Amino acid sequence: MTEQGVRWTAEQVLALAPDEASRKAGGRLGAAGPWSQTGGSASGAVWGSCKGSGSTPYRTVVDLSGPAYKCSCPSRKFPCKHALGLLLLWAAEGFGDPAEPPDWAGEWLAGRAAKAARPAAGPVDAEAARKRAERRAARIGAGVTELEQRLVDLLRGGMAGQQQAGYAPWEEVAARMVDAQAPGLAARARELGAIPGCGPGWPARMLEEFALLHLLGRAWLGVSGLPEPLAATVRSRVGLPSPAEGETVRDRWLVLAQYDSVSPDGRLTTRRIWLRGLEGGRPALVLDFGPPGRPPGLALPVGLVLEAEARFRPGSAGLRAELGDRTAAAAAAAARTPPGVSTGEALEAYGAALRVDPWLESWPVVLGPVVPVPGDGAEAAWQLADAQGTSALPVWLPQGRSRSGLWRLAALSGGGPVTVFGECGHRGFTPLTAWQPGSPEPVPLL
Template identity: 85%
Template sequence: MTEQGVRWTTEQVLALAPDEASRKAGGRLGGAGPWSQTGGSASGAVWGWCKGSGSTPYRTVVDLTGPAYKCSCPSRKFPCKHALGLLLLWAAEGVGDPVDAPDWAGEWLTERAAKTARPVAGPVDEEGARRRALRRAERIGAGVTELEQRLVDLVRAGLAGQEQAGYAPWEETAARMVDAQAPGLASRVRELGTIPGCGPGWPARMLEEFALLHLLDRAWLGASGLPEPLAATVRSRVGLPSSGEGETVRDHWLVLAQYDSASPDGRLITRRIWLHGLGSGRPALVLDFGPPGRPPGSALPVGLVLEAEARFRPGSAGLRADLGERFAAAAADTRVPAGVGTQEALAAYGDALREDPWLESWPVVLGPVIPIPGESGDGGWQLADAQGEFALPVHLAGGRPRSGLWQLAALSGGGPVTVFGECGHRGFTPLTAWHPQGAEPVALG
């Protein structure tokens, strides 16, 4: 099939693994030995039977357009080792030419196609929706007023006691914001509780977050006087669902980065997938969520390209998107995105802040740049323009491992590289890098 003509790499397949044990187990199943009845379809699916410890082989099928997986094994990991092994076999060209799917695989693929089709909107009770929106706005307004009073009290009393107070008071305040139906405010409040334990300089950082939270509170209370794009951003930051659909863009989307982070209370895993439209040049951020111990369902390894519709949500500086209809299986791609200089990166972040003052960072491809290690080894790193006199400090946001910095230095070897990452007011967080002569991107960290 056409999509199978451009195979994924072994690294891209193994990047889907939920943990190191799955990577190793899937790697052992990547050869032809345990497999039988394998095949693939022109629409972008592969399947096969994998011999296990029982008398009946496990039936495994993968929809490459997702990717999505189905296996008859009892594993609760997603994808399981059999799905990883099948993908490795396919990547090594161990699956034959396109054929029709057998009944057991075809039924699941048909059901999946039906579920992912765009639903037909039914009749809407506009008056009921308006009343519910008014009631929720009133509850949020009361929560915002209560939160403002708490911030005022803390500033008046000083922050000296915050280290001893611990996380519990902030969790209580966050619960009040949940009761007020403002989950966005609750999330920001929970993050405040983690700041006193983050090391030297925490009071200044806490005051910065107080100021941003106060700005959001005041924006909500005065939202009726804001321009609609900014008002949509305020609603999104408070936690209201989008009131309408944003722009839908069909493009070939290059996966620039994918990484997971845990919420401050450890109750939620957030997966961030950064995409770049090869035709539109537009960045897109796809978010997915999962409970602790179970990774989110969406997984797109770095370096894949998928032809799909991206439905952008109003607000959030036009970044947040949901993937809609996909028109082909995701395929590996070796092209390197065009980079910009450090000054242009800062200007892009500044422009984005005008649309969303609470935006912590903006996606940027830098290049060509040279990584410069700090004097202390792990601290003080910079990314300097290869042909210029400007540089950006490196900031490892979200607790990202410092091993990624040394990966970047090794890839560079003192020469220029192209780097994708998030540019914010504390610096640049590198996520993926390309060497000028390299054929594949390197996910950092």
């Protein structure tokens, strides 16, 4: 999209809201009443002044190519209710012919453009960087050795006391891994502390995680002898930074899903955005992070298309990417439903990905056509069955995830086939977005 005239839907706008309260407040500001000086530019920005409780209207501007937001209100939420209201008004009515932004909006937009055009940092001292990498590798090696001994001691003593021990012992292990500069190992250690409280079957799951952690530790100790793609995956899983120096792909990227998760300690919010290249069909995972009390800054509503360059990071089974140069702003997707695969093909795709990254929790898959089959009872497992009824995948929801999305999926299906995008893993399939036959509009299930 090169013009702000290609508008989003109200659902896509509301998907940007950081919480339900912002969604409701933004909805109340989506009418023309409180707004003045509204407009939009040919480069993909909209702006307006919103009358509030004070004498001075709030000045709001949105760069649709981000999207990014600027508002003079004191809210710490991004986007704030004024940005949501402005976008809803634009989605409903448009702002006429493209115009030049007022000074207060143009200054902010020019600053964003200048920052994007800023050249990269100068060359680094290669020798100093090599020495720092060697020192960090030695620290991680010592941390891995300590972690291995911890696992051996625990297995010798048995896991019967893990439920009574709680989080504290694994928080201590995680702290030791942070000291060893291995944040990936620290995160996996924290997750171990939560497993005993996950209900029946926790010992088997804990043993599985022990095995994966042991495999990662041994892989790190022998990383120099691994093939480079697998070595890059090991470095990434341990927690070493992996700059986006891999393959670069330019495509029109369809936003398939977006959702947030909070770390076990509550200190970090991670936003996962799933993309699919409309021309190449390649999946991409874009991550963004938010500190305590604030959501991540990047928000891409489900159903938008972003014409952009994606720089894929080494490792992570070729999924992790960062968005680079964008040749156009986000636009409403063309009327289409992404092609789906059978449940058997979904499992084959996940199995192939595991050969590249043995620690991969799941693989992005578009299933279709499939029929959701509710379980017997409130907590019984659901299934997604092929339309022919020959095979099915169990539905798995992470702990704490509401089951309301499953009933939304069932209502959308009405007992018939639908297309569903989600994450296929060893515990089952987590549905994230669905499409009803005959309707190209995606329906988020989160």
